[in-house]
Amino acid sequence: MDITTWMFEWLEGNAIFTPNTLGYYWDGFVTTTQLVFLSLLAGLLLAVPLAILRSSRHKWISLPVYVYTYVFRGTPLLIQLYIIYYGVVFFDGIQETFLWPILREAFYPALIAFTLNTAAYTTEIFRGAIKATSQGEIEAAKAYGMSSSLMMRRIILPSAFRRALPSYGNEVIFMLHASAIASVVTLTDLTGAARFVYARFYAPFDAFLFVAAIYLCLTFAILFVFRQLEKRLLAHLKPLSH
Template sequence: MELVNWFNELLAGNLIFTPQTLGYYWNGVVTTTQLVFLSLLVGLVMAVPLSILRGSKHRWIKLPIYAYTYVFRGTPLLIQLYIIYYGVVFVDGIQQTFLWPLLREAFYPALIAFTLNTAAYTTEIFHGAIKATARGEIEAARAYGMSDRMMMRRIILPSAFRRALPAYGNEVIFMLHASAIASVVTLMDITGAARFVYARYYAPFEAFLFAAAIYLCLTFAILYFFRFLERRLLAHLRPQN
């Protein structure tokens, strides 16, 4: 009798994953991928100049950047998302501007919050990698007659990118996992799809375990990609047989 009940429960659980519910999960994967990819891309573009300016000798340049990274790394991403998503409504005149059709959608406030957060972390990652540049490399570049701009472009940044690659790979994975909170602002990402399936079929284990499996597959894909990059870019550090 217990075996029959177990088989019936298993069959009922399998009925959850219909073409319709799998379509919800697929749309969630697309939304999550777009959100994470765009936030990382824009955050990386922001972080490169900010990490360079972060090491400036002028306090009026580096202190605002330090304050920005300190605030966004020292506060929860969920709070930042709430402030941007709910707070934008109270900005005077925002509803009469051309930005309102975008900002009233959940995707773009989430994109802004994720971008600002990952840009802060990436700035500190690259700043630390730039500071770790060997002094011999800088002296050799100056002896060769390179200007500061050329030295930064040809020597310091490529070397810093290679050193920062493992830490930045972790940041990409953290952003993927952090994207699960986007569903709290009605965004139908992977977690949002799981919550919808759970609410419809009252099957929390099946709904959220399937979402966890999707996140796990995406994480392994990211790990494989960064391992590939590390093998290519750090090949000169491997011992030669």
């Protein structure tokens, strides 16, 4: 009997997995995937220019980015989420602005916290990859007469992306697992759905085991995607077979 058959039989024989509770799990799955995907996308778009600034030799350019990454990497994501979620209401006049209908929903403060956190980690990942660019590549680009901006776009960034891919894959998995804390600000994500089922049926083992299986499947899917990307983008680094 394979694990898929066992899982379906377990669900059918378990009284707590009704269409209603499965609907809660589905809503939690959608919320989790939306939160993780959007935060990673926004964090990536924010991290690329920040990594370039962080790599600058000028302290007045790199230092503010360093302070930002140091703060967000040096404090727990849960604390950051609490500060953003509960701290918004302390800004004078925020409730009278157009931002209030957005910020009063738990999803958007959580999205902001997750985006700023993953952007800090991704910035340092890309900064390290940029710094590791071969001096020979840079000298070759200069020999072709490339400007600094063109060299960054055509040589340094593509090479850095390839080197950063394994580390960034780990960051994606980290954000998926870290998204479990979103339920503390009333978001019904996967963990929040498990809490609801636990509170209703008092079956913590079944409720959280099912969610753990979902996270495990998502993690395997992410690993598979990044392994395929690594095979394609890093194929030139493998030794030729004779």
